[in-house]
Amino acid sequence: MEINLMLPQNSMGPDYDTLLLVFKARRSQRKSDPITLQDPHTKYPLPLIKKEEISHDTKKFRFGLPSPDHILGLPIGQHVYLSSKINGNLVIRAYTPVSSDEVKGYVDLIIKVYYKNVNPKFPEGGKMSQYLNSMTVGDTIDFRGPNGLLVYKGTGNFAIKPDKKSEAHRKFVKHLGMIAGGTGITPMLQLIHILLRAELEEVAKNHPDQFKVRYTLDRPPHDWKYSSGFITADMIKAYLPPPGRETLILMCGPPPMIQFACQPNLEKLGYPKDNTFAY
Template sequence: MEQTLMFPVLIGLVAVLATVLFLFMKTGNSESRRKTSKLPKTLQDPSVKYPLPLVEKEDITHDTKRFRFGLPSSCHVLGLPVGQHVYLSTKVNGNLVIRAYTPVSSDEDQGHVDLVIKVYYKNANPNYPEGGKMSQYLNDMKIGDTIDFRGPNGLLVSNGNGQFAIRPEKKSDAKLRKFKHVGMIAGGTGITPMLQLIRSITGDPEDQTKCSLIFANQTEKDILLKKELEEVVKNHPEKLHVWYTLDRPQQGWEYGTGFVDASMMKAHLPPPANDVLIVMCGPPPMIQNACLPNLTKLGYDPQNTFTY
């Protein structure tokens, strides 16, 4: 009899604790956003260049590194809206070189900004014997050296809770759109804007937007930020689905093989709908020859697709 009476009491206690935990997380997230919005922002004007010093450099894979740059103070945040990127600029052999990058850090991180960048070395690829000018320059930087940052830049901003402000062109006004599910296709270093968006969505208990990601690479060792992605999947399986595909998989590989195609999209992306957004970032041949034609073939509205 006592066990019968205790059972509903225990259920009630569990329900109360779950409610308290949810409210705590919700309040904490709102407080965090309010706190962040009051912190000094580094990027005050997108037309101004801000020299930032390299404070740390770490190997991520055989050809990819994380570069950490210091902000003006330990209280500063970068001031980059989710969905936006920065431009880095410098002179290499007397010529101005400018490249766009999406940080893997966010405005939750104070005092620094992190970039994960693949270094294209000289003579590593016969098609590009000179390698990457900016990536090699960054690789050669010493701790304390500075490089110019400029931003925010980009045609897409995520406002949270599935609301996006998207500009079709640079000079056009942003259109506010609401989406319940975001499908993502990334190739190589194109994962960085996806991770930025994924972390923003999954880090907010109030945001019920779902994300589905197809991530294409040449080999398993080329997969960037896999540990970070798997951690998000583990903590938020209801919000994030990830499917990897490799050009040259090793024996025992459990995910996809080959280029991104229509059947892969159909299996791992949300089906076409007005509340579905598809975002892409990767090598131009992948976007032009694989992603866009197959999205059209499957019936996705071009107004509901976005290429970084």
């Protein structure tokens, strides 16, 4: 299966970050390890065991699983819900781990912290992201899952539900396109990690014809070597696989990017709706 990942970037920060990757994939192996997420309707309190600063407003949070032998039990393409009482109100947010589901003993989340009084449109900032940032090692938060409408089954096979109440239908693809904005990159990283595994570090060196990266900035500096502006039909046509029965385009990012840049341009280029999926 050939995969293209396109990721738009905002020169002012990581809100609209975009790249293109092309590579070959191979099937992952799963072991019968104890699973944390046994029931999607049950909340599982997990302790914070490590917090790492990636940038001034982006943090990596590591939560411990019930034992060193446990895996999270999250199918590729799915997400978890984190929930907590914040200022007397229940707050629930969806997140996609960046750690592989084969990792034992912990799960990693990379989260952008939306601080108060930074964005005038949202003066209070992000309730959950600020709460997570305030947690100290040993504090717990409730996880619930797996959740989501798409699951990657391996060897190019996907199971996709049109909605929560519908049965999943199988789709086999040879070409997979991805468009991700901001923290929408995390569901795509799930697929990239499971598909590339150990080859990821060496792929650019060993497979130059199978791995390519493309960026676009809305306001690029004068020495910028890649694309500029928001995602357009020309970018999609140039960097993503063309429409076809065995092509699937995945999208994840801010709603305006999906609704006004991605979907209209994909439709304009002739991609059928059932060959596209927005997280």
